[in-house]
Amino acid sequence: MSSAKEDRKDEVAELALRRGFLWQSFEIYGGAAGFYDYGPLGALLKRGLETEWRRFYGIGEGFYEIEATTIAPRDVFEASGHLKSFADMAVVCKGCKTFFRVDERINIGERCPECGGELVDAGEFNLMFQTKIGVPKGERDESAQKKSEGYLRPETAQGIFINFPRLLRFNRDKLPLGIIQIGKAYRNEISPRKSLIRLREFTMAEAEIFVDPREKNRHPKFDTVKDRAMRLVPGEGEETEMSVEAAVKKGIIANEYLGYHVAKVGEFLERIGIPKDKLRFRQHRKDEMAHYARDCWDAEFLSERYGWMEIVGVADRGDYDLSVHASFSNTDMSVHIQSDAEQEKLIPHVIEPSFGIDRIIYALLESSLYKEQVGKEKRKVLRFKKEIAPIKAAVFPLLNRDELKEKAKEVFQKLREESIFVEYDASGSIGRRYRRQDEIGTPYCVTIDYDTLEDDTVTVRERDTMEQVRVPVAEVKDVLLL
RNA sequence: GCGUCGGUGGUCUAGGGGUAUGACUUGGGCCUUCCAAGCCUACUGCCCGGGUUCAAAUCCCGGCCGACGCACCA
Structure with a gap:
């Protein structure tokens, strides 16, 4: 390794x-x-x-x-073959400790095919989780017992x-x-x-x-x-x-x-x-x-x-x-x-x-995890396809100031109303916030700056290229959904 | 299931019988007009159980969990 x-x-x-x-x-x-x-x-x-x-x-x-x-009753897996294939007895070799499923050639008392050692009982080898369905009637009635057996x-x-x-x-x-x-x-x-x-x-x-x-x-x-x-x-x-x-x-x-x-x-x-x-x-x-x-x-x-x-x-x-x-x-x-x-x-x-x-x-x-050197820092990115990215976009005020935060929250709310799963983040520097989103694979970051207050446009930054385009607020959702 | 090694804040890590190191992250504050800057501040930890000991995160035993090898994976 x-x-x-x-x-x-x-x-x-x-x-x-x-x-x-x-x-x-x-x-x-x-x-x-x-x-x-x-x-x-x-x-x-x-x-x-x-x-x-x-x-x-x-x-x-x-x-x-x-x-x-x-959960399904025993009958289902009896029929499907899973009970037989999944719930066999197993033996273990006393010599080399190898584990075997019991079959025609391998059984308790036989010799280990690997080293010739003695094979001993290793208990039931059951890959299905067993449970009980209901309260079985007739504790001693074997068929009733089997009837109540259930498996995940x-x-x-x-x-x-x-x-x-x-x-x-x-x-x-x-x-x-x-x-x-x-x-x-x-x-x-x-x-x-x-x-x-x-x-x-x-x-x-x-x-x-x-x-x-x-x-x-x-x-x-x-x-x-x-x-x-x-x-x-x-x-x-x-x-x-x-x-x-x-x-x-x-x-x-x-x-x-x-x-x-x-x-x-x-x-x-x-x-x-x-x-x-x-x-x-x-x-x-x-x-x-x-x-x-x-x-x-x-x-x-x-x-x-x-x-x-x-x-x-x-x-x-x-x-x-x-x-x-x-x-x-x-x-x-x-x-x-x-x-x-x-x-x-x-x-x-x-x-x-x-x-x-x-x-x-x-x-x-x-396969989505990429790392690259950006300036002095390492950038970690999960390059998920947009369709499966957990968060579709993040909305930031460029600076932690009231007038920008207010506008950013407004844009954030608007996108949520479009049924887009977006996050809002105003903590730390803008670069730090971009990196946070890169690491969880968010395809886009929408940033509100002072121009936004003037002309109602924002920057949309793309995760993989880190490039930004300026878009009117009303069109942001179209960019995100492209 | 067997064997080897391991388990220290959220993450990564130093240490290792006497109040646990550092980094990052995170929360709060300052600063900041676009890519993890800086400053102040705060929170958080020795896997579980038993034993030895004046004292156990540290040593011993058992368990749980993990990595690796073998086996298993219908």
Whole structure:
């Protein structure tokens, strides 16, 4: 670990902490690993990101958002496969202390595959948080006990799958059907680490797109993305750069629908400000694929601190989820396709872009932080895109004098009335106030000076260039919203 | 979960058995006609619990948290 990397990390975390973006939860009780709270600026930033995401998938793709529960009964995860995959027994090697999940080859009493040592029970390895729903009747009745078992969802997706019949009806029985959801998910990670990278409670934004499996190679809008250049790392083979169209044609990406959504993820991440040269798509190898996935591509961000890290996963879940829920719940999850001649029943396939919002927040913080020397001082700037910047503008009186303050407050109030989140600051020198805003990524500073009192114009100073333009007060809002 | 190292104002840090150092930040005041200037002033701290000791922030034990390595990440 180079010291440059250390510095970078410390700086991002230090700034985020000091300026009220995020910090460890439960600090006054000593903290708890894997939990972070968003402070005022962090919550604004996160909200802005979520708003952009909704704009992109909701308005842009025409997907409807739902809000399902975060707790679900045992049955849901029994069906989804999470109970089995998430709640296995674990063993640990007495020799090398390596931790293993129990499977066919590895069990208590066997020999450690690493060092040949003895494997002993290490307890249950349960990544889902368990809880009780209601007061179970019949304490000794095992099935009643199981009935009352509840789990905090480890992904938001299941809430969409189990509502599929209702959602399909809402969509008047037609495919494709896209549903989105933003919400918390929970995983009781063994060793959460690296600030926002591995949390026990985190926010996901997921889209589940249900498609006719026969149509997977015919996305109606594929033309709009086909030429997008993608940096791809296939499961087997070398990193390459090619168009989405080429990747689908060569069979590197399984089908058009998946290709379309991989491309869209790239488009979204660039739009919110993730630099293209720090972005690549990596395909899961067979052995790392989740139990539900047929093909999966991770969008990875190149962190200066942590190296390549997953921030979005785009999976082709096939008909896995709908099929298992159909069978476990004894519910028809099929779609009836009617054409002139015939009627068919089929289980749709699911394409799923799944965004780790907290990791994206980290990626935004790290990749937006720029430092430069200005005169004798160092300037720290968070170069957020306007759309996601927590504070949209700050209003200053040039000097701390009553006549300027009065006018500045008037302008400040006017901008608030335009629904623009602005701050007012009159403390310290004007330069200090500019720097304060730079550090939290405020795109514009509006300064009221003596000319303002004469002709009702102000200076609007741009964050990245530090250049100023003189604008009539009435037009300030247009500049800010550009 | 294992191992190594660590935890001092809001942030960063010096120190380390006898009332804790400095810088920055922040609040108030002065000054200031555009990029962290200057002056005055004020607030704020030894992760938690137990032990040793006349005395513990300092030493010992345990816990919690963090960084790194190993493992884990469906």
